[in-house]
Amino acid sequence: MEDALSNIVRPATISEVAALAGVSTGTASKALNGRGSLRAETRLRVQQAAEQLGFVANAAARGLQAGRTYTVGMITTDSIGRFSIPLMIGAEDALGAGQVSVLLADARDDPIREQYYLRTLLSRKVDGIIVTGRRTQARLPIAAELPVPVVYAFISSSNPADCSVVPDEADGARRAVRHLLAIGRRRIAHITGPEHHHSARVRAVACAETLAAEGLQPATTLFGEWTEAWGRQATGILLSTGAEVDAVFCGSDQIARGVAEALREAGRAIPGDVALVGFDNWDVMVEACRPQLTSIDMDLEGIGRTAAELLLSAINGDAARGLRAVPCRLVPRASTAV
Amino acid sequence: MEDALSNIVRPATISEVAALAGVSTGTASKALNGRGSLRAETRLRVQQAAEQLGFVANAAARGLQAGRTYTVGMITTDSIGRFSIPLMIGAEDALGAGQVSVLLADARDDPIREQYYLRTLLSRKVDGIIVTGRRTQARLPIAAELPVPVVYAFISSSNPADCSVVPDEADGARRAVRHLLAIGRRRIAHITGPEHHHSARVRAVACAETLAAEGLQPATTLFGEWTEAWGRQATGILLSTGAEVDAVFCGSDQIARGVAEALREAGRAIPGDVALVGFDNWDVMVEACRPQLTSIDMDLEGIGRTAAELLLSAINGDAARGLRAVPCRLVPRASTAV
DNA sequence: GTGAAAGCGCTAACAG
DNA sequence: CTGTTAGCGCTTTCAC
Numbered sequence: 001m002e003d004a005l006s007n008i009v010r011p012a013t014i015s016e017v018a019a020l021a022g023v024s025t026g027t028a029s030k031a032l033n034g035r036g037s038l039r040a041e042t043r044l045r046v047q048q049a050a051e052q053l054g055f056v057a058n059a060a061a062r063g064l065q066a067g068r069t070y071t072v073g074m075i076t077t078d079s080i081g082r083f084s085i086p087l088m089i090g091a092e093d094a095l096g097a098g099q100v101s102v103l104l105a106d107a108r109d110d111p112i113r114e115q116y117y118l119r120t121l122l123s124r125k126v127d128g129i130i131v132t133g134r135r136t137q138a139r140l141p142i143a144a145e146l147p148v149p150v151v152y153a154f155i156s157s158s159n160p161a162d163c164s165v166v167p168d169e170a171d172g173a174r175r176a177v178r179h180l181l182a183i184g185r186r187r188i189a190h191i192t193g194p195e196h197h198h199s200a201r202v203r204a205v206a207c208a209e210t211l212a213a214e215g216l217q218p219a220t221t222l223f224g225e226w227t228e229a230w231g232r233q234a235t236g237i238l239l240s241t242g243a244e245v246d247a248v249f250c251g252s253d254q255i256a257r258g259v260a261e262a263l264r265e266a267g268r269a270i271p272g273d274v275a276l277v278g279f280d281n282w283d284v285m286v287e288a289c290r291p292q293l294t295s296i297d298m299d300l301e302g303i304g305r306t307a308a309e310l311l312l313s314a315i316n317g318d319a320a321r322g323l324r325a326v327p328c329r330l331v332p333r334a335s336t337a338v
Numbered sequence: 339m340e341d342a343l344s345n346i347v348r349p350a351t352i353s354e355v356a357a358l359a360g361v362s363t364g365t366a367s368k369a370l371n372g373r374g375s376l377r378a379e380t381r382l383r384v385q386q387a388a389e390q391l392g393f394v395a396n397a398a399a400r401g402l403q404a405g406r407t408y409t410v411g412m413i414t415t416d417s418i419g420r421f422s423i424p425l426m427i428g429a430e431d432a433l434g435a436g437q438v439s440v441l442l443a444d445a446r447d448d449p450i451r452e453q454y455y456l457r458t459l460l461s462r463k464v465d466g467i468i469v470t471g472r473r474t475q476a477r478l479p480i481a482a483e484l485p486v487p488v489v490y491a492f493i494s495s496s497n498p499a500d501c502s503v504v505p506d507e508a509d510g511a512r513r514a515v516r517h518l519l520a521i522g523r524r525r526i527a528h529i530t531g532p533e534h535h536h537s538a539r540v541r542a543v544a545c546a547e548t549l550a551a552e553g554l555q556p557a558t559t560l561f562g563e564w565t566e567a568w569g570r571q572a573t574g575i576l577l578s579t580g581a582e583v584d585a586v587f588c589g590s591d592q593i594a595r596g597v598a599e600a601l602r603e604a605g606r607a608i609p610g611d612v613a614l615v616g617f618d619n620w621d622v623m624v625e626a627c628r629p630q631l632t633s634i635d636m637d638l639e640g641i642g643r644t645a646a647e648l649l650l651s652a653i654n655g656d657a658a659r660g661l662r663a664v665p666c667r668l669v670p671r672a673s674t675a676v
Numbered sequence: 677g678t679g680a681a682a683g684c685g686c687t688a689a690c691a692g
Numbered sequence: 693c694t695g696t697t698a699g700c701g702c703t704t705t706c707a708c
Contacts, residue, residue, distance in 0.1 A: 380694080396685050
């Protein structure tokens with residue numbers, strides 16, 4: 001069969017298969033799809049003819065007739081990037097298993113492009129649409145009403161009735177802080193991204209609340225950028241204030257790595273003097289960090305998979321609504337090893 | 339129009355549009371596609387009807403009739419990853435401009451899955467296929483003969499007749515070395531990935547040749563892993579041999595970053611004592627490196643774009659064959675600033 | 677158990 | 693200038 005497939009140049013149609021097998025197209029169709037009741041011998045003959053010709057059914061024709069294309073659109077509102085990849089992989093995983101193909105559309109933060117792609121996906125009669133984005137913050141629905149179900153992944157829709165799957169970032173922050181508390185740290189600083197950034201705010205709030213629940217408060221909270229440079233700079237600030245912190249929870253692995261470097265250069269041992277937790281569990285960062293970095297994993301692949309599964313359910317008539325927050329996972333490494 | 343689009347629930351067909359406009363479907367089709375000659379008033383009436391109903395032509399029906407789907411398949415042989423993203427963005431860019439959609443298939447290094455996806459793409463009657471992969475090394479053709487054109491991007495096909503677009507890694511290595519020579523360095527070491535890795539070998543050979551052309555030879559060449567840890571370790575080796583190198587050309591930005599750290603910790607100034615060039619121009623790495631890292635950019639987006647353009651040409655009957663090596667670009671930064 | 681015929685939505689060819 | 697017809701490739705009644 002593989003040989004047959006490898007050598008198709010002009011693809012065969014079902015009527016050619018039927019002709020070769022000496023049956024009608026209707027019969028060939030039944031034989032190939034295991035429908036109706038046929039003599040076993042006939043069925044076999046058709047199958048052999050199909051193989052011989054390297055027959056592959058035309059999905060367009062099939063979809064036209066079935067009113068279903070077994071295709072879903074995946075539209076990334078901002079560019080395809082580091083966060084989209086695991087989401088796509090997860091979604092692709094769940095969909096591929098269901099024989100569904102993915103049409104990719106990269107809207108690049110451009111609303112015009114987004115509408116254009118939406119239209120394209122609709123014209124291609126996708127069975128459903130997954131909307132993803134780089135930020136977890138809620139966004140306006142991609143359209144008011146659509147003929148196909150839509151699931152938002154990572155990003156969420158501002159319409160609470162829409163189906164969205166997001167990471168539970170507050171949960172992630174709580175896990176980070178509890179972990180630090182569990183290893184006996186009490187003076188915990190938080191260094192994170194820009195205050196206007198949704199994720200930074202959510203994580204900072206959850207961090208403070210978790211500490212408050214223990215009668216503590218953050219040693220400091222520093223908002224800045226999602227960069228290593230900011231991590232280094234913030235550490236400088238932290239150390240210069242003389243605040244004797246024994247742990248830092250960072251809003252991202254990049255920040256954490258900057259912090260790790262600055263601490264090391266200042267002669268503070270990690271985790272001996274200061275324990276360190278990052279956020280994202282980005283392999284490149286956590287592994288290169290010295291020592292290797294304990295981090296919070298948002299399970300992006302799981303979010304992608306869940307979104308795809310919800311979409312498949314919706315396509316099958318069982319639509320879920322509302323927001324689903326997927327819990328995070330703490331991945332302990334040397335930076336908090338006691 | 340946007341409003342209309344946002345409110346489609348049951349998509350309209352062209353015959354409904356025709357009915358509303360009081361014309362036949364044939365006329366409606368012409369009006370909507372700007373074909374044939376119609377009275378301006380009629381054309382307008384049809385267009386208004388289409389807008390009113392939020393009509394979007396069914397691509398499957400159109401494709402069925404046209405024998406062309408305006409869709410191409412993009413199959414990543416290994417998993418979607420850091421290298422695939424820019425490739426995809428570039429390809430998507432060139433294709434999107436040509437109104438062509440991308441069907442995504444992630445074969446994950448699994449030949450079975452690959453054949454399965456190939457079959458899916460074929461059944462969907464894609465107009466062409468782009469094959470990408472994480473390694474530049476040649477791979478066996480995805481199939482012997484196919485009814486649609488195929489272009490390999492980044493990865494190349496072992497069949498020289500196939501159309502492949504790859505980075506000219508030797509060119510990249512030459513640029514790196516020449517740059518170091520240009521700023522007066524003579525004792526240049528090369529630290530890179532595993533010797534069995536195609537890219538590592540090609541770059542190392544080009545590095546040695548470029549030096550040889552100047553009557554020099556590499557101070558040392560160290561093969562290892564594509565990691566920061568290896569960069570640090572290799573630097574240790576380098577320093578312990580007492581070889582007084584004044585520059586290091588690294589096989590990747592990650593390695594370079596490890597080298598940078600180890601040099602700094604050993605008290606060597608960059609670029610004062612040792613100049614440093616990386617490979618990949620991976621933003622996260624080059625920017626976080628201290629000092630910021632001069633690197634070689636393989637122009638992955640350009641490769642994706644070129645591959646897509648070649649594919650479009652091939653689809654239009656003008657098929658290119660053979661290997662195309664896209665030159666690299668040196669991006670100078672502080673690590674080689676004189 | 678099998679064949680014939682209709683039709684999915686659209687476009688193209690040909691009449692009128 | 694506009695309508696009618698046929699047909700893209702497939703599945704699905706419904707006869708036989």
